[in-house]
Amino acid sequence: MIIFDLQFLSLYLLVFVFGLVIGSFLNVVIYRVPNNISISKGRSYCPKCNHKIQNRDLIPVLSYLILGGKCRHCKGKISLRYPIIELTTGLLALGIVLIKGIFLEALILFAIGAILLAITMIDWDTMTIPNSLIIALVPLAILLAWATGDWNIWGRIIGALVISVPMYISLYFIEESFGGGDIKLFAALGLLLGWEKILLTLIIASVIAAIIGITMTKSKKESIKGKHIPFGPYICFGAMIAILFGDAILSWYLGFYI
Ligand SMILES: [Zn+2]
Numbered sequence: 001m002i003i004f005d006l007q008f009l010s011l012y013l014l015v016f017v018f019g020l021v022i023g024s025f026l027n028v029v030i031y032r033v034p035n036n037i038s039i040s041k042g043r044s045y046c047p048k049c050n051h052k053i054q055n056r057d058l059i060p061v062l063s064y065l066i067l068g069g070k071c072r073h074c075k076g077k078i079s080l081r082y083p084i085i086e087l088t089t090g091l092l093a094l095g096i097v098l099i100k101g102i103f104l105e106a107l108i109l110f111a112i113g114a115i116l117l118a119i120t121m122i123d124w125d126t127m128t129i130p131n132s133l134i135i136a137l138v139p140l141a142i143l144l145a146w147a148t149g150d151w152n153i154w155g156r157i158i159g160a161l162v163i164s165v166p167m168y169i170s171l172y173f174i175e176e177s178f179g180g181g182d183i184k185l186f187a188a189l190g191l192l193l194g195w196e197k198i199l200l201t202l203i204i205a206s207v208i209a210a211i212i213g214i215t216m217t218k219s220k221k222e223s224i225k226g227k228h229i230p231f232g233p234y235i236c237f238g239a240m241i242a243i244l245f246g247d248a249i250l251s252w253y254l255g256f257y258i
Pocket residue numbers: 046047048049050051071072073074075076
């Protein structure tokens with residue numbers, strides 16, 4: 001239940017701002033990790049004029065609005081995706097807290113969601129998923145199992161294998177049917193979600209990818225036609241739905257058979 005008194009509202013505002021700040025950090029991760037630049041070293045700089053960005057211009061969303069979407073020094077256009085990623089991360093933090101409450105579980109889920117958002121954008125940009133981000137999901141899976149007391153070891157082991165192994169085998173028959181990153185991502189997420197929810201993730205990801213694929217094929221835009229579309233963003237989206245609403249969806253679905 002959402003309680004709208006001042007105390008809770010200020011708490012939710014704090015959660016949202018926390019999300020915005022992490023979103024700002026994600027922008028750094030999304031830009032630096034694929035380019036092999038350390039995420040802890042050095043200040044952020046304008047990709048156009050290389051000018052170091054001062055603290056006053058690093059406020060999530062607000063700085064973008066104040067500067068009118070332009071670099072303070074070279075007046076080069078700053079991509080709208082920076083504030084959008086910050087806002088998305090803020091809303092993700094708020095959404096998780098509204099659904100799960102302010103518990104350790106919510107913080108772990110938010111960390112998972114933030115990594116999935118970074119994977120989504122990096123895969124979209126570069127068609128590859130960095131191993132470091134996939135590996136980061138493993139300790140979070142263990143932490144989540146510990147925080148919720150739901151170890152379900154066999155369910156998780158089967159979850160890690162049930163999609164990744166058939167995908168891996170299919171590579172022998174159809175070359176490049178899947179990217180290696182997608183297979184590893186399914187393995188890590190399967191460990192995190194268990195076999196039921198990783199299957200749910202696959203279904204959601206495939207349905208949405210198919211809908212968007214059909215829409216893109218039907219659109220007249222030649223630039224999009226024939227372009228390889230990364231699967232990672234759909235996997236991440238499906239996994240996030242499975243994480244937040246998986247129990248509700250599965251009990252609704254199983255309700256048809258009981
Ligand atoms: Zn600049």
